[in-house]
Amino acid sequence: MDFQNIKSNIKKSWNWIWHSDSIWSWIVALALIYIIVKFIFFPSLSLIFGTSLPLAGVESSSMDHQIINDNYHRLTLCGNIYSKQEKKEIGYINFNKYWKTCGNWYENKNISEEQFSEFSLKNGFKKGDVIIVWGKFKPKIGDIIIFKSNPDSTAPHPIIHRIININEQGIIQTKGDHNAEQLTKSNNIYKTDETHINQKQIIGKAVIKIPFLGWPKIWLTKVINVFR
Secondary structure (H helix, E strand, O other), rough: OOOHHHHHHHHHHHHHHHHOOHHHHHHHHHHHHHHHHHHHHHHHHHHHHHHOOOOOOOOOOOOOOOOOEOOOOEEEEEOOOEOHHHHEEEEEEEOOHHHHHHHHHHHOOOOHHHHHHHOOOOOOOOOOEEEEEEEEOOOOOOEEEEEEEOOOOOOOOOOOEEEEEEEOOOOOOOEOOOOOOOOOOOOOOOOOOOOOOOOHHEEEEEEEOOOOOHHHHHHHHHHHHHHO
């Protein structure tokens, strides 16, 4: 088979995949997209960004700066509980409102309002956002990092929280912007500890958020779990 025949067959196959109404062409197209994304796109991103997780979907609200429903169907922010009327009266929470509500915890950790206002992604992000992750960096206070849980934690996914302390030995502590306190082995069902994170646990640093892009995966996961 000469080059022209090969070229012609490739063109016919390409047109069949993307322009045919056949159910088989749809199946092949989906399989091809999956292969490209999994084996070409993501490995290329991993190489460029220097991390095994260049894109991370946010699956919790621990970094949300708004008043939202918690797992117990309470309206909360930084441990404070609100009624529906109070939430309506408060409205959208900008940085100044957030600091008035949550800032005392950080000030007790020697992090001032001015310092926090200069942190990356100072307004946090929401469940359903997608985060672009950079792996080539030196951690500093204020960075939002993605890290693997401690070995005895049962958390199903890596954690994405903000660094609030680094000691002389390089041990890192983080906290979710929305949370009242740091996660310790005794205060969460997964026994996750974010008060003692070492460099080997770090996957990367959050640099950019893309709103809402992660919701399709969350919805799909919920559907799959229903049929399990």
